[in-house]
Amino acid sequence: MLLSSLNPLAVARGDDLPDAVRIDGRTLSRSDVLGAAGALARRIAGARRVAVLATPSVSTVVAVVGSLLAGVTVVPVPPDSGPAELDHILADSGAQAWLGAAPEGSPLPVVPVRVNARDWHGHPEPDPASIAFVLYTSGTTGAPKGVLLSRRAIAAGLDALAQAWQWTSKDTLVHGLPLFHVHGLILGLLGPLRVGSRLVHTGKPTPRAYAEAGGTLYFGVPTVWSRVTEDEESARALSGARLLVSGSAPLPVPVFERLAALTGLTPVERYGMSETMITLSTRADGERRPGWVGQPVEGVQTRIVGEDGVPVPHDGESIGGLQVRGPMLFDGYLNRPDATAESWTEDGWFVTGDVAAIDPEGFHRIVGRASTDLIKSGGYRIGAGEVETSLLGHPSVREVAVVGVPDDDLGQRIVAFVVGDGVDPDALIAHVASELSVHKRPREIRVVDALPRNAMGKVQKKLLL
Structure with a gap:
């Protein structure tokens, strides 16, 4: 090993590896x-x-x-x-x-x-x-x-x-x-x-570069995996790998399914933040469900709580604010004791700012950020991710971001920003209403050329708002 197991990050010489x-x-x-x-x-x-x-x-x-x-x-x-x-x-x-x-x-x-x-x-x-x-x-x-x-x-x-x-x-x-x-x-x-x-x-995470690398373990963000699935030859070249891992943003269910079909490998999804590193993941030898990021890794505990601070049942449907604790969490924000204190509960849990559901087996589904992905419309609490998954299942939609915008009547109304070909807004609204509860349908579809993303491929929803 190059890094010693005795001191967490001290380099040890060990056996040489010519192409490390x-x-x-x-x-x-x-x-x-x-x-x-x-x-x-x-x-x-x-x-x-x-x-x-x-x-x-x-x-x-x-x-x-x-x-x-x-x-x-x-x-x-x-x-x-x-x-x-x-x-x-x-x-x-x-x-x-x-x-x-x-x-x-x-x-x-x-x-x-x-x-x-x-x-x-x-x-x-x-x-x-x-x-x-x-x-x-x-x-x-x-x-x-x-x-x-x-x-x-x-x-x-x-x-x-x-x-x-x-x-x-x-x-x-x-x-x-x-x-x-x-x-x-x-x-x-x-x-x-x-x-x-x-x-x-590979310098840049292109499908061709991934296909030519000959790896056993691949990391990518959803944008990378989406592009891989659009290049069938490169995708099929990954079939000899052991694991394809997706993170930094939710992997759309259609991309998950397409990647599995082309490579024969069910993607591993995981969840984490800069403050926590990776706290949830599906396993190499375990179940992998599209739309779910798995169970706590070793040493991690999680809980979800409602706005009243009361724990939310682990029934796979009820959603609440995700809180975590474990040995890989950060030591605070530099020069920001106020922000550090606000991020922790009195009993020692880190408040992630994300909304999640947990099923009876301990599998986690991340709904999204509480600030942008939890939409309160007409008295209902709606996860933007669920609506986005439904829209991505429509053949005319390539990319989508769902947000809640202020509405005098509903509190917030659901608006979907869509990148696609031949988009029919009325057809998309009807599509969601046919798959989900009617109150979860978008009230407005806005067709755009591209979604604003950061360097890791995450959609910057605040820029849309």
Whole structure:
């Protein structure tokens, strides 16, 4: 293993693997990663916090591993950050320098990352409770908040996923996800380093690149899997894999079913946040249902509560606010004690802000964000996801986002933003009314060319509103 099981994120030499990481047209052995990271760790020892422009590159891999070796906190920065976002992240995080490439005009000093340097000297084991990363949220409810993730939490999260997915050193993980979020960075880079499996980063997550990678384990967001299903040749090439994992946003049921039909593999869905990492997942050896994200991973507990704070029954239909607790949760928001306190209940549960249902077997279905996906219309509480699934089942609909907009009579009325071909609004409204309760039908269909999405493929519904 490349990452020690004794200290959560301390790098151990172990047996070499000549093709441990393939990224940006280069292939690194375990020795390459360790040697270059060790040389960097020696140069930054004693630093408190550093920024990394998280491009999918060898430099990013070495910068992250070198910082972990040195016990220095990493602030991953999206490469496409605008000036205001960049200024906020740097000022709020207190980053002292850039490792590797830096945006033009940045006032911080730059420490070069020399990927061909080698240093094998040992480094003191950092405290497992120390902060490994400050990950910034997408900022949909204000300025992005810095999520503090400890080494111990990351180790617990990765070990729980290795168990749930039967992830071992024999696997080859393939993905083309950004390296500044939990999905691509922690699961997609630190995961294979900790487990000891190979990593192939495709740069961009195109169907052809996935098909040519020859992996056993694939990560993708729903947009990636939707594009894969549109390229039947590439989709069928994935049939030799072991697991196809979807996350960061709900996987539409039609995409789930199409992917299963083309590859012979039922997708694994999971749920998590920057603040919690992955807390729910279907299992490698368990049931996988379209529209459901499975059961708690090892060490996690969940509950759903109503607006009155009373627990909601686990009947698979009743919905409530999802709360979680477990060893992989964050240590709070940097410089935001108010936001941190508001995120936790008095009895120690993290309030996710998502609405969910739980069935008697403990399977979870995520309805969506309480702020945008729980629609209160005519006295009913309606989950936007259920309406979206129905609309996606209509042949004229390619993409859809359902929101509740203020209405003097209903409180909120259901409006669907639809991307499609030959869309007939009246036919879509009738389609939903025929599949779901009549009160769940959209009152309005708005045809658009595209839906606003962030870097991880999540629809930004607040921009629609």
